[in-house]
Amino acid sequence: xxHKPTDCEAFEMSSVSNRRLLRQEALILEVTEALSQAxxxxxxxxxxxxDRLGKTKGFVSQLLAGGRNLTLRTIADVADALExxxxxxxxxxxxxxxxxxxxxxxxxxxxVPWRLPDQPVILKTISRKKAxxxxxxxxxxxxxxx
Amino acid sequence: MEWAVDSRGDLPARKVYLxxxxxxxxxxxxxxxxxxxxxxxSNREKFxxxxxxxxxxxxxxxxxxxxxxxxxxxxKPGGRFIVAHGLDNKKRDNLPKPDIEKAxxxxxEHDSRERGMK
Numbered sequence: 001x002x003h004k005p006t007d008c009e010a011f012e013m014s015s016v017s018n019r020r021l022l023r024q025e026a027l028i029l030e031v032t033e034a035l036s037q038a039x040x041x042x043x044x045x046x047x048x049x050x051d052r053l054g055k056t057k058g059f060v061s062q063l064l065a066g067g068r069n070l071t072l073r074t075i076a077d078v079a080d081a082l083e084x085x086x087x088x089x090x091x092x093x094x095x096x097x098x099x100x101x102x103x104x105x106x107x108x109x110x111x112v113p114w115r116l117p118d119q120p121v122i123l124k125t126i127s128r129k130k131a132x133x134x135x136x137x138x139x140x141x142x143x144x145x146x
Numbered sequence: 147m148e149w150a151v152d153s154r155g156d157l158p159a160r161k162v163y164l165x166x167x168x169x170x171x172x173x174x175x176x177x178x179x180x181x182x183x184x185x186x187x188s189n190r191e192k193f194x195x196x197x198x199x200x201x202x203x204x205x206x207x208x209x210x211x212x213x214x215x216x217x218x219x220x221x222k223p224g225g226r227f228i229v230a231h232g233l234d235n236k237k238r239d240n241l242p243k244p245d246i247e248k249a250x251x252x253x254x255e256h257d258s259r260e261r262g263m264k
Contacts, residue, residue: 007163008147008175018168025176029192033180036189065191066173067213 028066031075036064038082052081147182150219150230150256158252159217162232166215173212174232181227196246204246207253216241218249228256 005013012019039049046060053060063070063078079086149157163174180187186208187193196207196218208227210217214236219229231249235241 007149007160008178011168011171011175018172021168021172022175022179025172026179029176029180029187029189032189032192033184033187036187036191040188061191064189065211065213 025066028070031070032064032066034086035075035078035082038079038084042082042084044082049078049081053077147178147227147229150228150252151259152252153255153259158248159219159229159232162217163229170212170215174210174215174217177210177212178229196241199240200246201243201250203250207246207249209241216245218246220253228253230256 012022038044039046046064047057050057050060063074075086149160149163151157163171166174177187177192181193192211194209194211196204196209198205200207207218207220207230210219214234215232216235217229217232218241219227219231221227230252231245233242233245235245
Protein backbone atom coordinates (compact mmCIF):
# COMPACT_ATOMS: atom_id res chain seq x y z
CA UNK A 1 0.00 0.00 0.00
CA UNK A 2 1.46 3.34 -1.00
CA HIS A 3 1.44 6.18 1.48
CA LYS A 4 3.02 9.54 1.98
CA PRO A 5 6.43 8.94 3.62
CA THR A 6 6.62 9.74 7.29
CA ASP A 7 9.18 12.33 8.36
CA CYS A 8 11.50 9.53 9.47
CA GLU A 9 11.11 7.69 6.18
CA ALA A 10 11.68 10.88 4.22
CA PHE A 11 14.91 11.48 6.10
CA GLU A 12 16.04 7.91 5.54
CA MET A 13 15.36 8.17 1.82
CA SER A 14 16.95 11.60 1.44
CA SER A 15 20.46 10.23 0.79
CA VAL A 16 22.57 7.11 1.01
CA SER A 17 24.72 8.68 3.69
CA ASN A 18 21.68 9.50 5.84
CA ARG A 19 20.40 5.95 5.44
CA ARG A 20 23.79 4.59 6.50
CA LEU A 21 24.00 6.97 9.45
CA LEU A 22 20.57 5.79 10.51
CA ARG A 23 21.65 2.15 10.32
CA GLN A 24 24.72 3.01 12.40
CA GLU A 25 22.60 4.66 15.07
CA ALA A 26 20.17 1.73 15.04
CA LEU A 27 23.07 -0.67 15.64
CA ILE A 28 24.42 1.47 18.48
CA LEU A 29 20.95 1.44 20.04
CA GLU A 30 20.71 -2.31 19.55
CA VAL A 31 23.94 -2.77 21.50
CA THR A 32 23.22 -0.24 24.26
CA GLU A 33 19.73 -1.69 24.70
CA ALA A 34 21.12 -5.22 24.99
CA LEU A 35 23.64 -4.08 27.60
CA SER A 36 21.00 -2.09 29.51
CA GLN A 37 18.68 -5.09 29.55
CA ALA A 38 21.51 -7.33 30.77
CA UNK A 39 22.28 -4.86 33.57
CA UNK A 40 18.61 -4.76 34.56
CA UNK A 41 18.18 -8.52 34.39
CA UNK A 42 21.23 -9.19 36.54
CA UNK A 43 20.39 -6.38 38.94
CA UNK A 44 23.75 -4.73 38.36
CA UNK A 45 24.07 -0.99 38.78
CA UNK A 46 26.19 1.26 36.58
CA UNK A 47 28.48 1.75 39.56
CA UNK A 48 28.90 -2.02 39.95
CA UNK A 49 29.70 -2.36 36.27
CA UNK A 50 32.17 0.50 36.44
CA ASP A 51 33.93 -1.21 39.36
CA ARG A 52 34.10 -4.50 37.49
CA LEU A 53 35.57 -2.73 34.46
CA GLY A 54 37.97 -0.66 36.55
CA LYS A 55 36.37 2.48 35.12
CA THR A 56 34.26 5.34 36.45
CA LYS A 57 30.48 5.45 36.57
CA GLY A 58 30.71 8.34 34.11
CA PHE A 59 32.45 6.06 31.63
CA VAL A 60 29.59 3.58 31.85
CA SER A 61 27.00 6.34 31.47
CA GLN A 62 28.74 7.67 28.38
CA LEU A 63 29.01 4.16 27.01
CA LEU A 64 25.28 3.53 27.39
CA ALA A 65 24.49 6.97 25.99
CA GLY A 66 26.41 6.06 22.87
CA GLY A 67 28.77 8.92 23.58
CA ARG A 68 31.81 6.69 23.60
CA ASN A 69 33.00 4.80 20.59
CA LEU A 70 31.57 1.36 21.19
CA THR A 71 34.33 -0.80 19.78
CA LEU A 72 33.89 -4.54 19.60
CA ARG A 73 36.63 -4.86 22.19
CA THR A 74 34.81 -2.55 24.61
CA ILE A 75 31.56 -4.43 24.08
CA ALA A 76 33.36 -7.73 24.73
CA ASP A 77 34.84 -6.31 27.94
CA VAL A 78 31.43 -5.18 29.14
CA ALA A 79 29.90 -8.54 28.28
CA ASP A 80 32.70 -10.25 30.21
CA ALA A 81 32.01 -8.01 33.21
CA LEU A 82 28.34 -8.95 32.98
CA GLU A 83 29.24 -12.62 32.59
CA UNK A 84 27.29 -12.85 29.39
CA UNK A 85 28.06 -13.52 25.76
CA UNK A 86 27.34 -11.27 22.79
CA UNK A 87 25.89 -12.96 19.74
CA UNK A 88 25.54 -11.22 16.40
CA UNK A 89 23.51 -12.21 13.39
CA UNK A 90 22.59 -10.45 10.17
CA UNK A 91 19.05 -10.23 8.91
CA UNK A 92 17.00 -8.43 6.32
CA UNK A 93 15.09 -5.37 7.57
CA UNK A 94 11.95 -6.30 9.41
CA UNK A 95 8.83 -6.47 7.31
CA UNK A 96 5.43 -5.51 8.55
CA UNK A 97 3.89 -8.67 9.87
CA UNK A 98 0.91 -10.18 8.16
CA UNK A 99 -2.44 -9.10 9.44
CA UNK A 100 -1.14 -5.87 10.86
CA UNK A 101 -3.02 -2.86 9.70
CA UNK A 102 -1.06 0.15 8.61
CA UNK A 103 -2.89 3.06 10.09
CA UNK A 104 -2.83 6.72 9.30
CA UNK A 105 -3.51 9.61 11.57
CA UNK A 106 -5.33 12.59 10.21
CA UNK A 107 -2.13 14.00 8.76
CA UNK A 108 -1.64 11.01 6.55
CA UNK A 109 1.35 9.64 8.41
CA UNK A 110 1.82 5.98 8.98
CA UNK A 111 1.33 4.86 12.55
CA VAL A 112 3.30 1.80 13.51
CA PRO A 113 1.95 0.09 16.59
CA TRP A 114 4.51 -2.03 18.41
CA ARG A 115 4.17 -5.46 19.93
CA LEU A 116 1.97 -6.45 17.09
CA PRO A 117 0.28 -8.41 15.58
CA ASP A 118 -2.62 -9.29 17.86
CA GLN A 119 -3.39 -5.75 18.76
CA PRO A 120 -5.74 -4.12 16.28
CA VAL A 121 -5.67 -0.39 16.69
CA ILE A 122 -8.31 1.98 15.52
CA LEU A 123 -7.65 5.68 15.51
CA LYS A 124 -10.75 7.80 15.76
CA THR A 125 -8.92 10.69 14.14
CA ILE A 126 -8.80 8.84 10.87
CA SER A 127 -12.36 9.86 10.10
CA ARG A 128 -11.35 13.46 9.45
CA LYS A 129 -9.45 12.64 6.30
CA LYS A 130 -11.39 9.54 5.48
CA ALA A 131 -12.22 10.81 2.03
CA UNK A 132 -8.56 11.08 1.09
CA UNK A 133 -7.69 7.49 1.91
CA UNK A 134 -7.74 4.84 -0.82
CA UNK A 135 -10.96 2.85 -0.99
CA UNK A 136 -9.25 -0.43 -0.05
CA UNK A 137 -7.80 1.20 3.08
CA UNK A 138 -11.18 2.53 4.12
CA UNK A 139 -12.73 -0.89 3.61
CA UNK A 140 -10.02 -2.61 5.64
CA UNK A 141 -10.34 -0.12 8.48
CA UNK A 142 -14.04 0.64 8.58
CA UNK A 143 -15.61 -2.22 6.65
CA UNK A 144 -17.04 0.24 4.15
CA UNK A 145 -15.67 2.96 1.92
CA UNK A 146 -18.69 5.18 2.49
CA MET B 147 4.73 7.46 16.85
CA GLU B 148 2.76 10.60 16.18
CA TRP B 149 3.39 14.31 16.44
CA ALA B 150 1.08 16.11 18.86
CA VAL B 151 -1.18 18.76 17.37
CA ASP B 152 -1.75 21.89 19.46
CA SER B 153 -4.87 24.05 19.63
CA ARG B 154 -3.74 26.08 16.61
CA GLY B 155 -3.30 22.98 14.50
CA ASP B 156 0.50 23.23 14.62
CA LEU B 157 2.87 20.33 15.25
CA PRO B 158 5.45 21.95 17.57
CA ALA B 159 7.66 18.90 18.08
CA ARG B 160 7.77 18.27 14.34
CA LYS B 161 8.99 21.81 13.79
CA VAL B 162 11.86 21.18 16.18
CA TYR B 163 12.63 17.81 14.56
CA LEU B 164 12.71 19.31 11.07
CA UNK B 165 14.97 22.15 12.26
CA UNK B 166 17.59 19.76 13.66
CA UNK B 167 20.94 19.30 12.00
CA UNK B 168 21.16 15.93 10.25
CA UNK B 169 23.70 14.63 12.80
CA UNK B 170 21.13 15.16 15.58
CA UNK B 171 18.12 14.19 13.49
CA UNK B 172 19.58 10.77 12.73
CA UNK B 173 19.98 9.99 16.43
CA UNK B 174 16.45 11.10 17.29
CA UNK B 175 15.12 9.25 14.28
CA UNK B 176 16.80 6.04 15.47
CA UNK B 177 15.27 6.46 18.94
CA UNK B 178 11.77 7.00 17.54
CA UNK B 179 12.10 3.94 15.31
CA UNK B 180 13.37 1.84 18.19
CA UNK B 181 10.32 2.74 20.26
CA UNK B 182 7.98 2.13 17.32
CA UNK B 183 9.51 -1.25 16.50
CA UNK B 184 10.30 -2.66 19.94
CA UNK B 185 8.38 -0.65 22.52
CA UNK B 186 9.83 1.25 25.50
CA UNK B 187 13.63 1.44 25.62
CA SER B 188 15.43 -0.03 28.63
CA ASN B 189 18.35 2.36 28.44
CA ARG B 190 17.61 5.21 30.84
CA GLU B 191 20.38 7.27 29.26
CA LYS B 192 18.13 7.48 26.21
CA PHE B 193 14.57 7.21 27.40
CA UNK B 194 13.35 8.01 30.87
CA UNK B 195 10.17 8.84 32.69
CA UNK B 196 9.83 12.23 34.33
CA UNK B 197 9.64 12.03 38.12
CA UNK B 198 8.36 14.03 41.03
CA UNK B 199 10.51 17.05 40.24
CA UNK B 200 8.68 17.61 36.97
CA UNK B 201 5.45 18.41 38.82
CA UNK B 202 2.15 16.63 39.24
CA UNK B 203 0.89 17.01 35.70
CA UNK B 204 4.19 16.14 34.03
CA UNK B 205 5.05 13.19 36.25
CA UNK B 206 4.91 10.06 34.16
CA UNK B 207 5.65 11.74 30.82
CA UNK B 208 8.57 10.32 28.87
CA UNK B 209 11.72 12.01 27.67
CA UNK B 210 13.95 10.99 24.77
CA UNK B 211 17.56 12.02 25.27
CA UNK B 212 20.22 12.31 22.64
CA UNK B 213 23.08 14.42 23.91
CA UNK B 214 21.58 17.91 24.26
CA UNK B 215 18.44 17.20 22.27
CA UNK B 216 15.30 16.24 24.18
CA UNK B 217 11.81 15.25 23.08
CA UNK B 218 8.94 14.89 25.53
CA UNK B 219 5.84 12.80 24.96
CA UNK B 220 3.54 10.21 26.37
CA UNK B 221 2.00 6.83 25.65
CA LYS B 222 -1.62 6.52 24.64
CA PRO B 223 -3.86 3.46 24.50
CA GLY B 224 -3.52 1.36 21.40
CA GLY B 225 0.27 1.27 21.15
CA ARG B 226 0.55 4.97 20.39
CA PHE B 227 3.18 7.43 21.51
CA ILE B 228 2.54 11.15 21.09
CA VAL B 229 5.59 13.43 20.78
CA ALA B 230 4.62 16.82 22.18
CA HIS B 231 7.69 19.01 22.42
CA GLY B 232 11.36 19.09 21.53
CA LEU B 233 14.23 21.26 22.73
CA ASP B 234 17.97 21.75 22.76
CA ASN B 235 18.81 21.36 26.44
CA LYS B 236 22.21 23.02 26.41
CA LYS B 237 24.52 22.04 29.24
CA ARG B 238 21.76 21.18 31.68
CA ASP B 239 20.90 17.82 33.14
CA ASN B 240 17.31 18.56 34.01
CA LEU B 241 14.60 19.78 31.71
CA PRO B 242 13.66 23.46 32.14
CA LYS B 243 10.29 23.87 33.83
CA PRO B 244 8.79 26.05 31.04
CA ASP B 245 9.52 23.30 28.52
CA ILE B 246 7.91 20.66 30.72
CA GLU B 247 4.85 22.87 31.13
CA LYS B 248 4.74 23.45 27.39
CA ALA B 249 4.77 19.70 26.72
CA UNK B 250 1.94 19.18 29.21
CA UNK B 251 -0.09 21.96 27.59
CA UNK B 252 0.42 20.62 24.07
CA UNK B 253 -0.56 17.10 25.12
CA UNK B 254 -3.71 18.46 26.78
CA GLU B 255 -4.57 20.39 23.63
CA HIS B 256 -3.91 17.30 21.53
CA ASP B 257 -6.17 15.16 23.73
CA SER B 258 -8.88 17.78 23.71
CA ARG B 259 -8.73 17.99 19.94
CA GLU B 260 -8.96 14.22 19.60
CA ARG B 261 -11.92 14.06 21.95
CA GLY B 262 -13.65 16.68 19.86
CA MET B 263 -13.19 14.58 16.72
CA LYS B 264 -14.70 11.40 18.11
